[in-house]
Amino acid sequence: MTRLALITGVNAVGNGLYATVSVLYFTSVLGHSLALVSAVLFAAMMLAMAADLVGGRLADTRGPRPVFQAGLVVSLAGMTAMLAAGEVAVFVVAGLLTGAGQGLCMSSNVALIRRAAGADAVMARATLRTFLTAGLALGGLAGAGVLAVRTPGAYLFAIAINLVTFLWCAVLAGRLEVPGRPATGAPRPAGLFHVYRDLRFMLFAVISALISVHHHVLPFAVPLWLALTQPSLTWLAGIALVVNTVLGVVLQIHANNRVGSGRGAVLSFLLGGVTIGASYLVFAWMAHAPLGAAAVLVLVFAVIYSLGEVVLAAGAMDLQFRVVPGEMQGQYSAAFGTMHGLASAAAPALLGLVVSAGGLLGWLTLAAATCLLAAMVPVVGRRFAFQPVG
Incomplete structure (x- = not known):
């Protein structure tokens, strides 16, 4: 490794x-x-x-x-x-x-x-x-x-x-040493698009992809919203990115280490999604606060958002292994990535609409949608057949 x-x-x-x-x-x-x-x-x-x-x-x-x-x-x-x-x-x-x-x-x-x-x-x-x-x-x-x-x-x-x-x-x-294909019990159905017929996994992938719009919030939506509502604080967008990077590097391994089971991964995903949704509320509140309070709220938003991102990522990474057959990891990961790629393509337009047209209501709607989507994962997770990763 x-x-x-x-x-x-x-x-x-x-x-x-x-x-x-x-x-x-x-x-x-x-x-x-x-x-x-x-x-x-x-x-x-x-x-x-x-x-x-x-x-x-x-x-x-x-x-x-x-x-x-x-x-x-x-x-x-x-x-x-x-x-x-x-x-x-x-x-x-x-x-x-x-x-x-x-x-x-x-x-x-x-x-x-x-x-x-x-x-x-x-x-x-x-x-x-x-x-x-x-x-x-x-x-x-x-x-x-x-x-x-x-x-x-x-x-x-x-x-x-x-x-x-x-x-x-x-x-x-070329110098990596990789074990052979894992042993399997019954043969798995083949085909490039077979994974898309696994409705439970694909529902999880779609939920995760929709929430993943958050990846574009810091680099795209935050500077735009600051420029519209608190122009003198636009420079804090860069500080928010730094805070996000530092917390991600420091806390990601610790967050994953606390996820010890499939149910733990589901709860981590739920907690992370709700925390990200809560961070949007803090950021929306910033728009109508006095200058000093707005600056503090931007930093509070960055911390809450970053913690949510780390916890959400811990749950998502764990689930991508625990609910996927080892011998089909590549195909399942590709299907998961396709959903995220489509969401990523749509994210700038969606967030641009939230910032320019939705305003405060847009951020509240985005927060509610994120929390609702995160809450769907425990429901979907009840039907997952969790399996060992190795």
Whole structure:
């Protein structure tokens, strides 16, 4: 697991750097229009979801390590093309390769963790999430430096660094030692879309995906709402992100360690969702508070939200292992990821509506919906057949 943790951290640094500078690199350095960039990013996201489904199936039938390594190699090819993507055709190919590589890595990574860690898969994933969060933060910080310099050479250097991280991770992935496919009792039904007929799991996946809109609250909705209601406090959006990162790194392993059973995971998911919903109420209240009190409420919101996110993630990660057959982990993870991908695509529009049109009522509605969705999981969980992770 040490090597996998290194891969996760290194890859996260590169991805955090790339995510911070990519849009301005595409428009300012490569000279592409925002319309073209948006279209390519959307196509890449759709391809990533398709590649995730195929990669999940292959991870279960051929083994997760070669699929995961292939995803890193395809991403490496995409980053290489991105260095010279001034031509529209090259830019489109580079973007699609990047999306396909990301998709191949997604579900195969979860299957890889389960194969490699066995009975310790839940805690292993919590540890890797900590490395992921820290790596993304470090990459984002480096990206901020690139944005401060704002020269073509700085942007190209950032893309090259991300390329090197993919190369390094691909080499390390080839040295991972992964046990063979878990032994099974009765054969499982095959087929790329078989998982979608598991209605209990898919209902949980849909609930989790709808709540996952919260992932876009801090980077997207918070600065917009502050700019509309407390313009002088807009800078606190960055502080809220820092608070979220620090608490995530410090508390995630501890939160997962407290989830000792399937029922515990369900309760953790419920508590996390309700806590996130409560944080929205605090943030909505901030809009009508005096300046000093509003600043305090933003920080209180950031703490409550971050605690809820950590607890929710602990329950969700545990359930993704406990209610899934080990030999089909890749396919189930791909289906779960597809639901989250669709929700992620819709999240900016939904949150934009909450902020611009809904106002205070919008935040109250979002809080109520989040709590209601979280409360549905214990009902769905009554019919889950929890199984050991290893």
